Amino acid sequence: MKAELNEQALLKGLANxxxxxxxxxYKSHFSSIQHFVLNNNGSFDDARDVFQEAMITLxxxxxxxSFVLSCQIKTYLFSICKHLWLKRLHQLGKYSGPLSSQEESxxxxxxxxxxxxxxxxxxxxxxxxxSLGEPCKSLLEGYYLNKKGMQxxxxxxxxxxxxxxxxxxxxxxxxxxxxxxxxxxxxx
Amino acid sequence: xxxxELIETIENYLTDTMSSQxxxxxxxxxxxxxxxxxxxxxxxxxxxxxxSFANRRSIAKLTSQTFNKxxxxxxxxxxDTISTKTKVIQLWNKYKRVTAIAASVGGFIALATxxxxxxxxxxxxxxxxxxxxxAIEVIKKNQQVQGHLINEVKSKVPENAKLxxxxxxxxxxxxxxxxxxxxxxKGNGAIVINSIGQELHAKIIYSDINSDLALLKIDDEDFxxxxxxxxxxxxxxxxxxxxxxxxxxxxxxNDIVYGKGYLSAQTGYNGDSxxxxxxxxxxxxxxxxxxxxxxxxxIGIMNxxxxxxxxxxxxxxxxxxxxxxxxxxxxxxxxSAKIKLAKNNTANLNNRKSQISNLKNYIxxxxxxx
Numbered sequence: 001m002k003a004e005l006n007e008q009a010l011l012k013g014l015a016n017x018x019x020x021x022x023x024x025x026y027k028s029h030f031s032s033i034q035h036f037v038l039n040n041n042g043s044f045d046d047a048r049d050v051f052q053e054a055m056i057t058l059x060x061x062x063x064x065x066s067f068v069l070s071c072q073i074k075t076y077l078f079s080i081c082k083h084l085w086l087k088r089l090h091q092l093g094k095y096s097g098p099l100s101s102q103e104e105s106x107x108x109x110x111x112x113x114x115x116x117x118x119x120x121x122x123x124x125x126x127x128x129x130x131s132l133g134e135p136c137k138s139l140l141e142g143y144y145l146n147k148k149g150m151q152x153x154x155x156x157x158x159x160x161x162x163x164x165x166x167x168x169x170x171x172x173x174x175x176x177x178x179x180x181x182x183x184x185x186x187x188x
Numbered sequence: 189x190x191x192x193e194l195i196e197t198i199e200n201y202l203t204d205t206m207s208s209q210x211x212x213x214x215x216x217x218x219x220x221x222x223x224x225x226x227x228x229x230x231x232x233x234x235x236x237x238x239x240s241f242a243n244r245r246s247i248a249k250l251t252s253q254t255f256n257k258x259x260x261x262x263x264x265x266x267x268d269t270i271s272t273k274t275k276v277i278q279l280w281n282k283y284k285r286v287t288a289i290a291a292s293v294g295g296f297i298a299l300a301t302x303x304x305x306x307x308x309x310x311x312x313x314x315x316x317x318x319x320x321x322x323a324i325e326v327i328k329k330n331q332q333v334q335g336h337l338i339n340e341v342k343s344k345v346p347e348n349a350k351l352x353x354x355x356x357x358x359x360x361x362x363x364x365x366x367x368x369x370x371x372x373x374k375g376n377g378a379i380v381i382n383s384i385g386q387e388l389h390a391k392i393i394y395s396d397i398n399s400d401l402a403l404l405k406i407d408d409e410d411f412x413x414x415x416x417x418x419x420x421x422x423x424x425x426x427x428x429x430x431x432x433x434x435x436x437x438x439x440x441x442n443d444i445v446y447g448k449g450y451l452s453a454q455t456g457y458n459g460d461s462x463x464x465x466x467x468x469x470x471x472x473x474x475x476x477x478x479x480x481x482x483x484x485x486x487i488g489i490m491n492x493x494x495x496x497x498x499x500x501x502x503x504x505x506x507x508x509x510x511x512x513x514x515x516x517x518x519x520x521x522x523x524s525a526k527i528k529l530a531k532n533n534t535a536n537l538n539n540r541k542s543q544i545s546n547l548k549n550y551i552x553x554x555x556x557x558x
Contacts, residue, residue, distance in 0.1 A: 017246060017247065017250055019250060019253075019254060022250055022251060022254045023254050023257075023258065026251075026254055026255060026258055026263075027258065027263065030255075030258075030263075030264065031264060034264060044264075044266045048255060051255075052248065052251050052252070052255070055247070055251050056244060056247055056248060056251070059243075059247045060240070060243070060244070063243065070424060071424075071425075083514075086514075086515070086518065090518065105507075105511060106423060106507055106510070107423060107507070107510040107511075107514065109514070118240060118244070121237050121240070121241075122240070122241055122244050125237055125238065125241040126241070144235075144238050144242070145238070145241075145242040145245070166196075167192070170192045170195065170196075173195070177234055180234065180237070181234075184237075
């Protein structure tokens with residue numbers, strides 16, 4: 001029972017970007033993933049990458065309202081890593097039969113489809129932001145991502161007043177939306 | 189309203205930073221003006237994407253920082269080679285605290301033995317476990333007897349082939365995919381026999397010694413594909429004490445046999461987490477037979493029994509089937525040939541007798557030959 005409570009607390013911490021929770025998850029689960037990847041044709045850096053992706057998947061899962069984890073964190077992370085690693089081996093043409101592991105795993109296809117979709121939109125947003133150029137990129141990041149106020153941003157960017165900054169922000173936003181949706185709708 | 193103001197208002201509306209009066213007014217405007225409604229929907233979608241972009245970026249940063257910090261602190265061996273030594277060291281590091289508490293020489297030896305046993309894969313311990321596949325002689329005899337009784341019907345086993353092993357299996361897809369145990373298939377060829385005694389050719393599609401699961405596909409013109417599969421395969425763990433039953437072909441006369449029992453442990457032999465321990469009288473030939481729970485879901489695949497203890501048997505957990513299907517489907521480029529599992533249980537649950545008479549049509553006796 002206690003273990004279950006701990007897992008819940010960890011997931012809650014993860015959902016709130018708590019660095020202690022993230023550290024605990026790395027400490028308790030990374031080495032078994034490292035082990036698995038190394039045993040199946042991969043390197044330490046490969047293990048780092050798949051584990052990070054698994055952490056992000058879990059993070060995004062705990063963010064949703066309807067979140068339920070029907071298995072242990074360990075099993076979940078392992079299942080995601082296994083899936084991702086299998087996919088990567090396929091891409092590299094290194095796949096040679098079923099992977100060797102003794103860990104229990106569950107089917108994560110649904111979550112991985114979700115991941116692929118998010119990954120695609122993340123990339124589109126990233127590209128759109130970069131092609132905006134400065135100061136648009138930083139202005140929008142300041143307002144929408146870092147949640148700074150217009151007054152503060154005006155000062156940061158040297159606009160004479162908040163209204164001017166707002167004007168600029170609006171123009172930038174329209175450009176970003178256009179860039180984003182142009183790509184996003186192709187993908188759909 | 190100008191576009192700029194409109195966007196600002198929409199943002200205030202979406203972030204819930206307007207007075208209730210403004211809100212009511214805006215909602216009315218939105219309701220009556222489809223263009224504005226459309227803008228709200230579109231802007232919300234966009235802001236959601238921005239938000240998930242921000243979230244993903246911040247968690248990626250946090251995980252990278254944490255990882256680098258722990259790596260610098262020497263939490264892991266960053267070497268790309270893994271030897272048995274590092275395995276043990278890693279395990280040792282992981283369990284250091286636990287073992288320290290219960291430290292005794294005996295305790296450590298036990299741990300070391302467990303590690304050793306675990307690292308030797310779930311290979312079967314010949315002395316204590318008995319695979320439930322049928323012995324060669326028995327099958328050979330059976331073959332003769334059958335040949336005697338129904339000599340008009342030609343067997344699908346090639347004339348000079350030698351029967352090596354046999355067991356049970358069950359259909360999981362109407363296209364003719366059958367799950368069984370790897371140890372049931374000792375030869376390269378296989379035939380399956382349905383509950384009315386009809387033999388069918390089958391191809392071995394996949395077999396994995398580790399999980400002891402294998403996949404066959406019926407490859408025979410005489411195969412009458414059923415409309416649907418009446419049972420689902422359970423993904424989640426089953427509970428201790430859950431009532432279970434199995435249907436398989438342990439007997440030589442190829443009659444299907446029903447067995448009932450309960451789940452006695454959530455791990456298998458020596459703590460193997462891929463299996464369940466069950467209390468059921470298991471005879472050779474049950475290998476590969478499905479294990480159903482009360483709801484008629486498949487929760488496992490029979491595979492071994494303990495030699496000394498009568499009635500103690502083990503079954504591979506059903507979630508392993510999903511792994512198998514995932515790897516098979518991953519290699520299958522033809523979309524229509526991919527395995528699709530049933531989504532609903534359609535077997536009659538009220539009456540066990542009629543349930544069984546329905547289920548038995550999906551359970552096959554399996555013979556492997558060379």
